[in-house]
Amino acid sequence: xxxxxxxxxxxxxxxxVGDFTFPERNKYDSxxxxxxxxxxxxxxxxxxxxxxxEFRHKALxxxxxxxxxxxxxxxxxxxxxxxxxxxxxxxxxxPKRSWDDVPDDVKKTFDRLGIPEQERKFLAGVEAQYDxxxxxxxxxxxxxxxxxxxxxxxxxxxKYPEIFRKWFGxxxxxxxxxFSALNxxxxxxxxxxxxxxxxxxxxxxxxxxxxxxxxFGQFERTLIIADEGAEVMYMEGCTAPKFETATLHSAVxxxxxxxxxxxxxxxxxxxxxxxxxxxxxxxxxxxxxxxRWIDCNIGSRLTMKYPGVIMKGxxxxxxxxxxxxxxxxxxxxxxxxxxxxxxxxxxxxxxxSISIGQGRSTYRGLVHIPKHLKGCKNNTECDxxxxxxxxxxxxxxxxxxxxxxxxxxxxxxxxQVSADQIFYLMQRGLTEAEAMSLSVNxxxxxxVKEFPMEYSVELKRLIDLEMEGSVG
Amino acid sequence: xSATLAPAPKHTPxxxxxxxxxxxPSGLEITVPVRxxxxxxGWFFARSEAAWAExxxxxxxxxxxxxxxYSSSKKIELADHTPATAPTAANTAAAxxxxxxxxxxxxRFVFVNDVLVESDTTNLPAGVVCVTFADAxxxxxxxxxxxxxxxxxxxxxxxxxxxxLAHVKAGAVIIVPKxxxxxxxxxxxxxxxxxxxxxxxxxxxxxxxxxxxxxxxHYRSLEGEGGLSIAIADLVGGRGSKITYAACQExxxxxxxxxxxxxxxxxxxxxxxxxxxxxxxxSRSESVSDxxxxxxxxxxxxVSLPIGEQVVDQRTxxxxxxxxxxxxxxxxxxxxxxxxxxxxxxxTVDEGAHYTDAYQTCRNLLNSDEAEATSLPGLEISADQVxxxxxxxxxxxxxEELFYLKARGISDSESRKLIIEGFLAGVIERFGNGELLDTxxxxxxxxxxxxx
Numbered sequence: 021x022x023x024x025x026x027x028x029x030x031x032x033x034x035x036x037v038g039d040f041t042f043p044e045r046n047k048y049d050s051x052x053x054x055x056x057x058x059x060x061x062x063x064x065x066x067x068x069x070x071x072x073x074e075f076r077h078k079a080l081x082x083x084x085x086x087x088x089x090x091x092x093x094x095x096x097x098x099x100x101x102x103x104x105x106x107x108x109x110x111x112x113x114x115p116k117r118s119w120d121d122v123p124d125d126v127k128k129t130f131d132r133l134g135i136p137e138q139e140r141k142f143l144a145g146v147e148a149q150y151d152x153x154x155x156x157x158x159x160x161x162x163x164x165x166x167x168x169x170x171x172x173x174x175x176x177x178x179k180y181p182e183i184f185r186k187w188f189g190x191x192x193x194x195x196x197x198x199f200s201a202l203n204x205x206x207x208x209x210x211x212x213x214x215x216x217x218x219x220x221x222x223x224x225x226x227x228x229x230x231x232x233x234x235x236f237g238q239f240e241r242t243l244i245i246a247d248e249g250a251e252v253m254y255m256e257g258c259t260a261p262k263f264e265t266a267t268l269h270s271a272v273x274x275x276x277x278x279x280x281x282x283x284x285x286x287x288x289x290x291x292x293x294x295x296x297x298x299x300x301x302x303x304x305x306x307x308x309x310x311x312r313w314i315d316c317n318i319g320s321r322l323t324m325k326y327p328g329v330i331m332k333g334x335x336x337x338x339x340x341x342x343x344x345x346x347x348x349x350x351x352x353x354x355x356x357x358x359x360x361x362x363x364x365x366x367x368x369x370x371x372x373s374i375s376i377g378q379g380r381s382t383y384r385g386l387v388h389i390p391k392h393l394k395g396c397k398n399n400t401e402c403d404x405x406x407x408x409x410x411x412x413x414x415x416x417x418x419x420x421x422x423x424x425x426x427x428x429x430x431x432x433x434x435x436q437v438s439a440d441q442i443f444y445l446m447q448r449g450l451t452e453a454e455a456m457s458l459s460v461n462x463x464x465x466x467x468v469k470e471f472p473m474e475y476s477v478e479l480k481r482l483i484d485l486e487m488e489g490s491v492g
Numbered sequence: 493x494s495a496t497l498a499p500a501p502k503h504t505p506x507x508x509x510x511x512x513x514x515x516x517p518s519g520l521e522i523t524v525p526v527r528x529x530x531x532x533x534g535w536f537f538a539r540s541e542a543a544w545a546e547x548x549x550x551x552x553x554x555x556x557x558x559x560x561x562y563s564s565s566k567k568i569e570l571a572d573h574t575p576a577t578a579p580t581a582a583n584t585a586a587a588x589x590x591x592x593x594x595x596x597x598x599x600r601f602v603f604v605n606d607v608l609v610e611s612d613t614t615n616l617p618a619g620v621v622c623v624t625f626a627d628a629x630x631x632x633x634x635x636x637x638x639x640x641x642x643x644x645x646x647x648x649x650x651x652x653x654x655x656x657l658a659h660v661k662a663g664a665v666i667i668v669p670k671x672x673x674x675x676x677x678x679x680x681x682x683x684x685x686x687x688x689x690x691x692x693x694x695x696x697x698x699x700x701x702x703x704x705x706x707x708x709x710h711y712r713s714l715e716g717e718g719g720l721s722i723a724i725a726d727l728v729g730g731r732g733s734k735i736t737y738a739a740c741q742e743x744x745x746x747x748x749x750x751x752x753x754x755x756x757x758x759x760x761x762x763x764x765x766x767x768x769x770x771x772x773x774x775s776r777s778e779s780v781s782d783x784x785x786x787x788x789x790x791x792x793x794x795v796s797l798p799i800g801e802q803v804v805d806q807r808t809x810x811x812x813x814x815x816x817x818x819x820x821x822x823x824x825x826x827x828x829x830x831x832x833x834x835x836x837x838x839x840t841v842d843e844g845a846h847y848t849d850a851y852q853t854c855r856n857l858l859n860s861d862e863a864e865a866t867s868l869p870g871l872e873i874s875a876d877q878v879x880x881x882x883x884x885x886x887x888x889x890x891x892e893e894l895f896y897l898k899a900r901g902i903s904d905s906e907s908r909k910l911i912i913e914g915f916l917a918g919v920i921e922r923f924g925n926g927e928l929l930d931t932x933x934x935x936x937x938x939x940x941x942x943x944x
Contacts, residue, residue: 091556391862406876410843415871419884420562421856422864427887434873434880 038133038259039292042125044233046151047112050206052235053103056080059205062108066174066208071185079194079204086198094351096322100296105237105268107206108152115147115154115172122148126155133259135228138474144223145170149240150230152208159225167216168252170225173241176212183214187245191274191302191330199324200300203239203272210240210271215250215281224253224286224472229269231260231295237268244274246281246309255286255475259319262292266321269295275303275311279333282310288475290482291319293349299325302357305365307333314470316343317352318482326384328357331365341470342371343479345486346379346411355384355417356400360426364395371402372464375411376486385417387428394425402432405463407456407487437463457487520570520690520720525658531626533633536640543657550651559648562834562866563805567774568652568748573720575659576605576689584609587683587714594708594927598622598676604683604714606662606691615676621667622678625694628665635667639698639728643754647778647807652750656692656722663694663723668703668733677706677736677925684721684743685714695725699733699761706736708928711751713744713771725753729761731785736764738923742935743771745800751777757817759785766923767823768932769796769804770939776805783810783817783845792821793923795916797936798831798863799943808837810850812875818849824919825856826912827863828943836868839882843874852882857889857915859908859943909940 050061059080063073088097116122119136130136130148139146145159147170154172163170169180176184194204211227231238246252260267269291277283283303291297297320303311313327329338340356358367373381383402404413415432437459445455461468461480468476525544529537553565579587587604599622602610613622621632628636645653664680682693695709711721721743729735741749749772757763769775781790796804810819825833835854856865867884889911897907916936920929 092558391864404871404873406873406878409846409876410874411876413871413873415882416868417870417884418561418866418868419886420864420866421858421886423861424858424863424888425861426858428885429887430867430869430882430884432869432871432882434871434878436876436878 038290039262040132041232041261042129044109045111046109046233048108048110050106050108052106054080054107054206058107062206062208065108065110069177072177075189076205079201082195083198083201083205086201088198093324094322094353096351100266100268104265105235106233107237107239108208109233109236110151110153115157117158119156122156126150129230129232130156130228133228133230138226143226144221145225147172147211147227148230149209149227151233151236151238154209163221166219168219168221169212169214171212173210173212173243174208176243180212180214183245184212184243187274187276188243191276191304192272192300196300199270199298200272203241203270203300207239207241207272209238210242211244211254213244213252213254215246215252217247218249220251221253224255226255226257229256229258231267231269234263235265235267237270240271242271242273244283244285245276246278246283248278249280251282253284253286255472257288257290259290260292260295262294265294267295269297269299271299273299273301277303277305277309277311279306280308284312284314286314286471286475287316288479289317289319289323293319293321295320297323297325301325302328302330303338304330304332305336305338308335309333310337310339312339312341314341315354316471316479317354318345318486321349322351322353324353326355326357326386328359329367330359330361331367332361334362334364336362336365338367340369340371341467343464343467344371344373344381345483346373346375346381347486348377348379351380351382353382353384357386358388358398360389360393360396360398363393366397369400370467372405372467373402373413374405374407374460374463375413376407378410378412380412380414382414383416383432387417387419389421389423389426389428391422393423396426398428400430404432404434405460406434406436453488457484460487515571518571519573520575520655523574532629535637536629536633540658543654547651547654547658550654552651553648557648559807561836561868563776563803567803568720568750572718573688573690576684576686576691578607579604579609579685583685583714587685590714591681593679593681594677594931596676596927597679598674599678600680601664602681602683603662603693605685605689606693608662617672617674619669619672620674621665623665625663625665626661628696632665632667635698636665636696639726640696641724641726643756643780643782645752646780647809649750649752649778652722653724653752656694656724659692660694662691665696666698666705666707668699668705670700671702673704674706677708679708679710681710681712682721682723683712683714684719684747686716688718689716690720690722693721693723697726697735697737698728698730699735700730702732703730704734706925708738708740711739711741711743711749713747717746719743719747720749721747722750723752725751727753727755727763727765729757729763729788731758732760733758734762736923738766738768738928740768740932741771741775745771745773745802747772749775753777753779755779755781755790757781757783757785757788757790760787761785762789764791764923765793767794767806769794770935773801774803774805776807778807780809781811781819783812783819784814786814786816788814788817790819791922792819793919794823795919796825796833797916797939797943798825798833799828799939800831801829802831804831804833806833806835810839810852812839812841812845812848812850815844815846815848817845819851821852822919822922823854824916825865826859826915827856827865828859830862832864832866834866835884836870837882838870838872839880840872841875841878841880845875846877848875848878848880850878850880854884856886857912858886859888859912905944912940913937
């Protein structure tokens with residue numbers, strides 16, 4: 021833990037737990053920049069089938085043709101120098117099934133992050149990605165016996181092409197945005213999960229993403245399919261060391277919840293504060309299905325992420341619960357996208373953001389209820405908390421409703437921790453910083469409860485760390 | 493896994509390929525404004541000339557322009573309209589006969605096609621300037637030079653504002669000196685007559701310290717196809733002064749209307765502005781409040797009742813630049829038929845504008861299967877110790893309210909009418925003029941009859 025003078029809180033980084041690196045020993049390195057050769061290199065290394073190679077090439081074109089969306093997004097995007105990244109790095113080894121087989125430095129990395137310990141304690145399966153490829157992938161025998169597939173995306177593509185190909189790229193088309201196109205061109209890693217009909221996976225499946233190398237872009241691709249009546253919870257965490265140069269993380273995550281299925285996707289994003297985190301996440305909920313995104317963004321330099329749910333079947337339900345914390349030098353541009361495409365669908369968005377120092381948090385939302393539907397409901401609440409006098413917060417929702425058989429409501433508020441509140445707590449012997457931390461934790465408390473126990477404890481600790489030095 | 497998937501909807505608009513055959517420019521796109529150099533001071537003539545050049549260089553706002561999201565600048569059909577020509581005697585007589593304004597008023601101007609046809613300013617307190625735009629250019633050039641269209645057009649209509657500046661010749665200029673209160677409203681009627689005629693009315697209100705004034709603009713159609721009004725109102729509130737301003741747009745169903753208002757609230761001033769959108773096939777309002785003085789207050793109100801295929805497009809900005817200022821926005825739309833409403837509002841709180849209170853509420857009542865309401869309420873906060881909130885709701889009349897009335901023996905259709913009337917009247921009441929409230933409620937009733 022680095023301590024910083026009181027007047028400069030930007031140097032305090034909660035990701036100090038992840039701020040270490042091991043020497044690179046990559047067998048495969050795509051080199052800097054992105055061209056057709058890069059795409060071919062990746063396709064060769066990964067031994068892609070032809071349709072994937074073609075998919076990558078088409079996506080590269082789309083990526084190159086699409087302008088940066090700076091007409092609505094932050095100009096900071098212009099600081100991404102696509103030529104200064106490496107798009108694929110791996111040691112050429114297959115993911116290991118046992119931690120004992122994982123190379124020492126990689127294992128030490130995940131040991132330090134506490135992953136093997138968590139796996140023993142409460143997880144049904146773990147996948148650990150190191151730069152471009154998975155280093156470790158395991159699923160508990162009992163879960164595997166139920167027919168649950170939990171592998172990395174490359175393995176999913178090769179072993180289960182009949183399921184993989186049917187859904188891959190169908191929820192988020194390549195051209196959805198510039199960064200989904202980039203991911204489609206160079207994707208590697210990420211999880212592929214299939215839960216058979218009626219199977220309810222009791223414990224969460226977890227993926228952990230680690231960037232170890234400098235000037236590198238991580239582009240994992242996750243596809244989760246919960247068949248009829250199935251239930252699954254997936255959690256992802258991530259860290260990277262703090263390099264001098266920027267790092268790019270651009271994932272695509274597609275969820276498919278079939279009739280009556282339920283998918284919960286939990287993210288605790290704690291990238292170091294030089295990572296551009298530009299992620300496209302969307303789920304499709306069929307009849308009576310439910311997709312829930314529980315999204316927590318604490319790290320990164322710039323995060324742009326708007327998890328979405330397309331409610332395609334009747335009575336489908338979508339939910340986004342979002343917590344964002346922006347410290348100095350950070351911009352958390354997060355939100356939600358709810359597309360109602362069937363009758364009686366309901367969606368709920370609850371977003372809470374905290375801006376500290378010169379941090380900027382932005383909520384951007386879209387709710388779309390097109391014509392000829394009935395009984396759709398949306399509720400959106402976004403609350404922002406400003407800690408310092410130079411903190412920033414923005415809210416940009418867009419709600420479009422057609423017809424007289426729906427109801428939507430949107431509310432947003434901006435507030436501070438009141439001086440009275442701090443005074444009250446300090447009267448009882450707390451320091452100002454403790455009082456502030458307690459108030460902030462109170463602000464997000466009802467959302468933190470939505471996270472699994474182990475995560476909510478971790479989350480509170482991270483927020484406490486981030487709050488240090490923010491007052492006084 | 494049997495369901496097949498349609499490709500996910502795209503949320504970014506796809507650029508429309510440019511037609512190889514773009515029609516030759518016509519109408520307002522090319523009609524050079526006629527200005528007599530002697531009729532206006534040099535500075536104004538120069539600005540007007542520059543504005544015409546600017547209009548010609550600026551592109552039409554495209555579909556990627558965030559200020560036109562969910563709407564389209566093409567709905568203002570410049571090519572189809574030409575500047576209105578002077579009215580005939582018959583036009584004037586008809587317009588005057590149709591002008592039924594407020595009984596309780598301080599002054600009145602009636603314009604037909606940007607030509608003054610009646611003025612009554614006899615009952616004003618001494619020292620008050622309440623003159624036509626043309627007279628003000630001649631006699632109060634300095635005040636105009638200081639306040640006329642001085643704020644940047646930030647909400648998307650810079651091109652249309654330039655066109656307005658190039659053509660403007662009609663409207664009212666009201667300058668209220670220190671400590672003077674004009675209790676009754678000044679009323680201004682702008683009639684447009686003739687096929688595809690365009691008018692460019694301007695209203696400038698400047699209040700000195702502790703002055704008070706109330707102004708009501710009416711935009712109406714007499715006869716003829718189409719019609720276009722590109723109106724601008726500049727409201728400048730001095731220290732401790734009060735301005736209430738209403739823009740009532742009741743143009744014909746096939747007309748197009750654009751109203752751009754810019755409010756500058758000085759220290760401890762209170763400015764209330766009100767947009768009423770009842771007419772036009774497409775009506776757009778852009779209202780900017782700049783709270784530049786400590787303790788200033790801006791109330792921004794609006795009602796609309798679009799029916800058929802009418803589109804109401806509302807853009808607002810509450811710009812807090814000074815501490816201890818407050819702003820409160822309430823926009824209500826009741827929609828029928830295939831009509832659409834787009835509300836896009838933003839509250840910005842600049843660094844240092846601490847102790848700001850800013851609220852923004854948009855409520856849409858959807859009364860048909862095909863009406864569509866889009867709300868884009870936004871906040872950008874860069875200061876602390878602020879109280880800011882926004883809320884947007886869209887939905888039908890609640891079953892409980894309907895049941896309450898029907899349980900008292902009121903028919904379904906009458907109940908609905910009462911609820912909508914009450915829904916909109918709540919906003920009009922806040923404007924605080926009983927006579928205007930009664931008039932507008934009557935107009936709303938008439939329109940409701942047409943809607944159902």
